Amino acid sequence: MSDTYLTVAESGTATFEVQGSEFLGHVAPADTVAAAEEFVERVRAEYDDATHNVPAYRVPAGEASARTRGSEVMLREYSSDDGEPTGSAGKPALNVLQQREIRNVVAVVTRYYGGTNLGVGGLARAYSRAVKDGVDEAGVIEERPHRRLVVETEYDDSGTVRGVIESSGVEFDADYDERVRFALRVPVAEVGALVERLNSATSGRVEIDR
Helix, strand or coil, X not given: CCCCEEEECCCEEEXXXXXXXXXXXXXXXCCCHHHHHHHXXXXXXXXXXXXXXXXXXXXXXXXXXXXXXXHHCCEEEEECCCCCCCCCCHHHHHHHHHXXXXXXXXXXXXXXXXXXXXXXXXXXXXXXXXHHHHHHHHXXXXXXXXXXXXXXXXXXXXXXXXXXXXXXXXXXXXXXXXXXXXXXXXXXXXXXXXXXXXXXXXXXXXXXXX
């Protein structure tokens, strides 16, 4: 059973014209439905003068699903034609993500109408190309499922906790307030061992929200 999946490395945008219409394919990584929707709204706000902003995404359906192994994740797949003829925009955009087996990804295709009707077939080809080019611009990588952990501790243990986290090589942010709070992004397969190390190093004084 594989515990890896394909996603995009970073955000990317590709631009081209078809018979006067300008298409921009925006693609970005997204680990949740909320993150995908936030990206869609951000693009719509930035390109609010466009004729259409067509969204498509494939992300874990919920927190519980996001925590399972890669091949067991239930995906939320969504697309919308955003005013284009039915089936001419959203579905072709989503199909690209499905065919390339990319997940944890969101795409928005922005179109500025150029005065020439492209027809359903022409639109489908353009929206597909916009997502393909956007994915190529962003780059495809192999990734492992991750879980976000929040670790809180008193200042006395903060150095020890930070040392354990740094030695594990995981991504984290630290916030030093009344207590010290570490926000971690940990590969699912490594969560158990890291939690055990943190508890052992602090004799169970650390608080871990997972």
